[in-house]
Amino acid sequence: MSSLRIIKEIKKNKISLATLLTGLVSISVLLTLTILLIASYHSKKKSLYETTLTLNLSNASKMSQTMDSLFKSMRSSLKNAADFYAANPSLHAEDTQSHLNLIRTSSTYFNSIALVDSSGLILAVSxxxxGTAGERILTDAAKEVLLxxxxxxxxxRRLASPFETLANIVGNIGQKEERRPDLKQHWNREADLLNKAVVLAFDGIKLQTDQLTQAAMTDxxxxxxxxxxxxxxxKQWTExxxxxxxxxLDIDRFKLINDTFGHQEGDKVxxxxxxxxxxxxRPGDLCSRYGGEEFVVLLPSATVSDAYDISERIRTTMESSESHLKQKVTISLGVAQFPLQSGNADELFxxxxxxxxxxxxxxxxxxxxAEGTRNEKEHSG
Known part of the structure; x- marks a missing residue:
């Protein structure tokens, strides 16, 4: 009996273990699905955020340009009217009223417009x-309205100012060097979001520009x-x-190296x-690959003797260095100095x-x- 009981207990334990494993697998699957859902949510959230910022940037730029154009047109219209009346002080009342009506109706800028002299007298209104023509703007109510x-x-203007500034920055990106906008908190939430988007875009464009500039300057x-x-x-130093x-400097018999070992091995040389x-x-020297197997080193403030010493160090180091080809590779070098031997960059080269x-x-x-000096050449010429 005791043996049967033990067997039954073992069977019960086996069933419990299978259930436990099934439960663990189920939990693992659920956790995996949860992680995937969370990752998908964050990805979509980031995409939505970037899309929203891009749309905000576009809308804000358009709104800023529209508002700026509107204010400029209104200012220009009022200035032209003021100049006209200043140039025609003796204009009849009927003509003044007619011209004022024309200003108001020729655009949708103004619901009403008044002509007021320096004493506050309303000369005409459209x-x-x-019915305020002939009255003076002296009452407290009028002052409150003006205030x-x-x-x-x-x-x-304060509301439009950050949008106008950012719109100008965005418009100038790629056309001229523009200062990076400060990443500061704006009291206007839309301006704050737009500023952050512009800063991110500005940094990205600057990084790409710097990389392209570096690539254009580098072999x-x-x-x-x-x-x-x-x-x-x-050219700069000569001017x-x-x-x-x-x-x-030039690698000796470099064509033979390419022909013998192949161009990939030649590139390693x-x-x-x-x-x-x-x-x-030296620090400050400019080391360049001129083309093929030719290299150039420019040494600011160096004498012929300085350049010769550095040339010899390069040559002997190359001659004695371990080459992956397991054979000695040598170089030949030529030295010239400005302005001792020439006052022209092309001639110096x-x-x-x-x-x-x-x-x-x-x-x-x-x-x-290089033979001779500039003075000797001029004298012989």
């Missing part, structure tokens, strides 16, 4: 049924600055009469040399290029300095 009107105008393979940047810097030296050039150059090819013809793996 429509004339108002209320001024307060209303000031409040309207993709080596990470050095490109030819455009190098030529721009040479500023800022002394600088140029090192032009270019990257290896670029790293050596960057690590050897030609001099460095000529010195480079002299190094090639002299046996490669060496540095050559």
């Amino acid at each position: 429509p004339s049924s108002i 209320l009107l001024l307060v209303t105008i000031a409040l309207a 993709a393979l080596t990470g050095l600055s490109n030819r455009r940047t190098m030529e721009s810097r040479m 500023e009469l800022k002394p600088y030296a140029i090192i032009l 270019l990257q290896h040399l670029a790293n050596i050039v960057k690590s050897t150059a 030609v001099l460095a290029d000529q010195a480079l090819y002299k190094a090639k013809h002299a046996g490669r793996n060496r540095t050559m300095i």
